[in-house]
Amino acid sequence: MTGGTALLTDQYELTMLDAALADGTADRRATFEVFARSLPHGRRYGVVAGTARVLESLAHFSYGDDELAALRATGALSERVLAHLADFRFAGDVVGYPEGELYFPGSPVLSVSGTFAECVLFETLVLSILNHDCAIASAAARMTTAAAGRRLIEMGSRRTHEQAAVAAARSAYLAGFDATSNLEASARYGVPTTGTSAHAFTLLHDTEEEAFRAQVAALGVGTTLLVDTYDITEGIETAVRVAGPELGAVRIDSGDLGVMAQRARHQLDSLGATNTRVVLSGDLDEHAIAGLRAEPVDAYGVGTSVVTGSGAPTAGMVYKLVEVDGRPVAKRSSSKESRGGAKSAVRRHRPTGTAVEEVVHRLDHPVGLGEHDRVVPIDLVKSGEVVAGLPSLAESRERLRANLVAIPWEGLKLSRGEPAIPTTFVP
Amino acid sequence: MTGGTALLTDQYELTMLDAALADGTADRRATFEVFARSLPHGRRYGVVAGTARVLESLAHFSYGDDELAALRATGALSERVLAHLADFRFAGDVVGYPEGELYFPGSPVLSVSGTFAECVLFETLVLSILNHDCAIASAAARMTTAAAGRRLIEMGSRRTHEQAAVAAARSAYLAGFDATSNLEASARYGVPTTGTSAHAFTLLHDTEEEAFRAQVAALGVGTTLLVDTYDITEGIETAVRVAGPELGAVRIDSGDLGVMAQRARHQLDSLGATNTRVVLSGDLDEHAIAGLRAEPVDAYGVGTSVVTGSGAPTAGMVYKLVEVDGRPVAKRSSSKESRGGAKSAVRRHRPTGTAVEEVVHRLDHPVGLGEHDRVVPIDLVKSGEVVAGLPSLAESRERLRANLVAIPWEGLKLSRGEPAIPTTFVP
Structure with missing residues (x-):
C-alpha cells in the first residue's frame, strides 16, 4: 500500500x-x-x-x-x-x-x-x-428536494467501502444534507457530524430505562433516544419520564414509519414534550421521504440509499x-x-x-x-x-x-x- | 486526513x-x-x-x-x-x-x-x-459461474470510488476472476494485472494502422488490439496485417457482442490467426456473459456490473x-x-x-x-x-x-x- x-x-x-x-x-x-x-x-x-x-x-x-x-x-x-x-x-x-x-x-x-x-x-x-x-450527490440532491426543508442526516457509512463512505458523506453534504455520522468526513472536510444511539446500547443495559438514564446523564437531555428496541409506545413514555419534556428527539428505526411518526408526535405532545423532535430512519430513499411529507417528521436518517446512489x-x-x-x-x-x-x-x-x-x-x-x-x-x-x-x-x-x-x-x-x-x- | x-x-x-x-x-x-x-x-x-x-x-x-x-x-x-x-x-x-x-x-x-x-x-x-x-465477491462469483471457465478480467476501477476499486479487484479475484486492470491491487494484494488499449490510443494516431504498429512494436505481437474504433472488420484485417497471425487477441467493446464475436472468429480464422483470442467488453454482467456461452469468446472484460455488485x-x-x-x-x-x-x-x-x-x-x-x-x-x-x-x-x-x-x-x-x-x- x-x-x-x-x-x-x-x-x-x-x-x-x-x-x-x-x-x-x-x-x-x-x-x-x-x-x-x-x-x-x-x-x-x-x-x-x-x-x-x-x-x-x-x-x-x-x-x-x-x-x-x-x-x-x-x-x-x-x-x-x-x-x-x-x-x-x-x-x-x-x-x-x-x-x-x-x-x-x-x-x-x-x-x-x-x-x-x-x-x-x-x-x-x-x-x-x-x-x-x-x-x-445526484441521489442526495433528490432526497434534499423530497425532504422539503426537513433535516437530513447521512448515516450510510456501514453500507459502503470505508473510504467511499467518507467521500459519500462529503457529497451528501454538498447536495444539501445537514450532517453525517462519519467522523473522518468531519476531520477531512469539515462536514458537521451528529449521532443518536444504537439498539446495542439499550440491550447492553438491564432495562431500557437504565439505558436512557445513562445516555441522558452523559449526553444531556438534548440527545436523541432510540425508542424502538422493545415497544415504541413504552419507549417514548420512558424516554420522556427519564429526560423530561426537554428531550431533544426520539428516533424510530423500524415499523410503518408514517404511522409511527403520527403516533409518536401525538404521544409526545400529550406528554408535554411538544418540542421533542421525531427522527425516522430505516431504508429511506427519496421516494419514501417524499411519501412522509404529510407526516409530523422532523428529521430523516438516510443510509444505504444515499451511499449507493439510490439505484x-x-x-x-x-x-x-x-x-x-x-x-x-x-x-x-x-x-x-x-x-x-x-x-x-x-x-x-x-x-x-x-x-x-x-x-x-x-x-x-x-x-x-x-x-x-x-x-x-x-x-x-x-x-x-x-x-x-x-x-x-x-x-x-x-x-x-x-x-x-x-x-x-x-x-x-x-x-x-x-x-x-x-x-x-x-x- | x-x-x-x-x-x-x-x-x-x-x-x-x-x-x-x-x-x-x-x-x-x-x-x-x-x-x-x-x-x-x-x-x-x-x-x-x-x-x-x-x-x-x-x-x-x-x-x-x-x-x-x-x-x-x-x-x-x-x-x-x-x-x-x-x-x-x-x-x-x-x-x-x-x-x-x-x-x-x-x-x-x-x-x-x-x-x-x-x-x-x-x-x-x-x-x-x-x-x-x-x-x-457475491456478484463476481456468479459471473465466474456464467463464464464457465473462460477468462474474466475485472476492469471496473473507473466506475467506483478509487479505493473501493482496489478492494473490488481483490474481491473479484477471490471470486474467480483471472486478473484486474487495477495496479494498486497488484501492489497491495498481488492480484495479477492485465490490460489492452483504449480508443484514445487509436485516435491519437493518424491512422488505426499506425496505432496498431506502435502498440505491437512496444508490447509485442502477444498484445490485445482494440479493433472497434472505426470499423470492426477493417480493424481486424489491419490488426492481423500488422501483427501477423500470432496476434494475441482482439478486443471488441461495442455493438451486438454475440454477432461480433462470431464474425471476428470467422474472420480471424480465415486470416490464419486461429490462435488469436476474442476478448469482449462493454456492459457485461452475469446474464450477458451467460448469454454469450455459445459464442466463440475467449475472455470477458467486466466493469460496472462487478464493482457495483450487479444490482x-x-x-x-x-x-x-x-x-x-x-x-x-x-x-x-x-x-x-x-x-x-x-x-x-x-x-x-x-x-x-x-x-x-x-x-x-x-x-x-x-x-x-x-x-x-x-x-x-x-x-x-x-x-x-x-x-x-x-x-x-x-x-x-x-x-x-x-x-x-x-x-x-x-x-x-x-x-x-x-x-x-x-x-x-x-x-
Whole structure:
C-alpha cells in the first residue's frame, strides 16, 4: 500500500503511454473530455461533485520508488516508461464544471489538456472520483428536494467501502444534507457530524430505562433516544419520564414509519414534550421521504440509499480523447459515438432566471452570451498549478441550492423523465 | 486526513461508549455478531470476502493525537471518553467465516467478543468492509459461474470510488476472476494485472494502422488490439496485417457482442490467426456473459456490473449485540428481530459432498457433527492477536471454488430463487 494516488489506475494507461513514448506520439497535444452520455434511470439532472477531490488527487499523483518498484513487478512495462514516470509532473490545464453545478447528457464536465503523455494517465482516477461522487450527490440532491426543508442526516457509512463512505458523506453534504455520522468526513472536510444511539446500547443495559438514564446523564437531555428496541409506545413514555419534556428527539428505526411518526408526535405532545423532535430512519430513499411529507417528521436518517446512489451507484461518465494537435477526433463505430473537439458550455436562462438550455459548443466555435446566460466551466488548473480561490464546500453547497431553484419545476420531479433542460450541440 | 482507520466510524459508537463508561456498563462482556437477514435480489448464496481487510484495519485502529484532536473538535465527546480512547487497544476475540466461504441468511459471518467498550467501536468499520467486499465477491462469483471457465478480467476501477476499486479487484479475484486492470491491487494484494488499449490510443494516431504498429512494436505481437474504433472488420484485417497471425487477441467493446464475436472468429480464422483470442467488453454482467456461452469468446472484460455488485452494491450485513455477560439479548420490536446468544454454525453435507443445510446454533447448545459435516467459523483473533496461518488470498479463492462445487446445482442458477441450502436455527 502506497500513500500516493498514482497506482490507483488501470495498467493500460501506462502501456499506452509506453507505446506512445516509443513512437513519438506521446508529445502530441491532447484534450480529454469527461462527460456522461445519459443520466441514469431517467433522472432529470446530475450534480457535479468530486472536482476538489480530483484536484487534490492530481497533486499527489507522482511515482516514487515504491510505485516504480510495484510497476516493475507487473512485468508489463518497459524501463523507458518507468524512467519517464519517475520524472512525471502534470503541467497541463484543467477546465471544468465547479462542484454543485448541474450537468446534463453531453455536458463537458471536465476537460484535461496537455501532452497525451500527461493527460492519459489520469483517466482511471478522474473517472473513479467523479463517477462515485457525482452518483452520490445526484441521489442526495433528490432526497434534499423530497425532504422539503426537513433535516437530513447521512448515516450510510456501514453500507459502503470505508473510504467511499467518507467521500459519500462529503457529497451528501454538498447536495444539501445537514450532517453525517462519519467522523473522518468531519476531520477531512469539515462536514458537521451528529449521532443518536444504537439498539446495542439499550440491550447492553438491564432495562431500557437504565439505558436512557445513562445516555441522558452523559449526553444531556438534548440527545436523541432510540425508542424502538422493545415497544415504541413504552419507549417514548420512558424516554420522556427519564429526560423530561426537554428531550431533544426520539428516533424510530423500524415499523410503518408514517404511522409511527403520527403516533409518536401525538404521544409526545400529550406528554408535554411538544418540542421533542421525531427522527425516522430505516431504508429511506427519496421516494419514501417524499411519501412522509404529510407526516409530523422532523428529521430523516438516510443510509444505504444515499451511499449507493439510490439505484445508480455510478454516474457513467467517460474520459474521451476529443482533440489531438488541434484536430477533433472521435470514435465512429456503433452506439458509443462521441463528438470531437475541445468544448465549453453555456447555460441559457429566461429573464426570470429559469434555465432553458445547455449549449455545448466547440472552443473554436464560440456562441453568443445573452444577458441572462453564463459560461458553465471554470478554470481549475493552469500549467499544472491549481487555480487560487476555487469554491469552498460551503460555496458549492450554495451553488447547487441556487441551481436547483433555477431549473424548470418539472426538473425536480422524482419520477423518471427527460433531462430538465435539453442539451444542444453546436457543431 | 489521518493514516489510521479509527475515524472511519460513526460518531454514535463513541457517544455510546462515552455513556457506557460513565455508568459502568462499558466493561460488561459482550458479543456482537455480523450476519445478513437475507440475500439480496433472490440470490442463492453470498460469498464472504473482506475478512483479511477487517483484521488489517483492526490492527491500525488506534487513536493518536491527530485522531483525538479531530474527535475533540466535534464537540460531541467528553474528556472521559477521549482519555479512554488514547489508551485503546482491542484485546478481545474474533471468530468468523473464512474468506471464500459461502454464507446464507442468518449465518454468523463474524463474532466479536470482549468488553462492550472494545467491541462497539468496530461496528461501522467492520460493516463497511464486509458489506462492500461481500457484495462484490457475491456478484463476481456468479459471473465466474456464467463464464464457465473462460477468462474474466475485472476492469471496473473507473466506475467506483478509487479505493473501493482496489478492494473490488481483490474481491473479484477471490471470486474467480483471472486478473484486474487495477495496479494498486497488484501492489497491495498481488492480484495479477492485465490490460489492452483504449480508443484514445487509436485516435491519437493518424491512422488505426499506425496505432496498431506502435502498440505491437512496444508490447509485442502477444498484445490485445482494440479493433472497434472505426470499423470492426477493417480493424481486424489491419490488426492481423500488422501483427501477423500470432496476434494475441482482439478486443471488441461495442455493438451486438454475440454477432461480433462470431464474425471476428470467422474472420480471424480465415486470416490464419486461429490462435488469436476474442476478448469482449462493454456492459457485461452475469446474464450477458451467460448469454454469450455459445459464442466463440475467449475472455470477458467486466466493469460496472462487478464493482457495483450487479444490482446489489451492499451486502446488507448488520452488527448486532447478541450477548451481554453471558445472557442472550435481542431487539424485539417489529420486522427487524434478531436471535440472541453467541453462535456458531455447522454445514451439513451428504456423503457425496453436497451441502444440504446450514445449522446455526448457540455456542452453549452445540450440535452433533456428522462424518461429512464441518464447523464453518474459524478463530481469527485471540486476545487481541491475529491468529497465525490464516488462509492466503489464493487459498480463499480455492476455498470458494470448492464450496461452489459442493452446493446443490440449483444454487448456481442465475435466476432469482431461494437460498441454495436452508438455514436451520437451533434454539
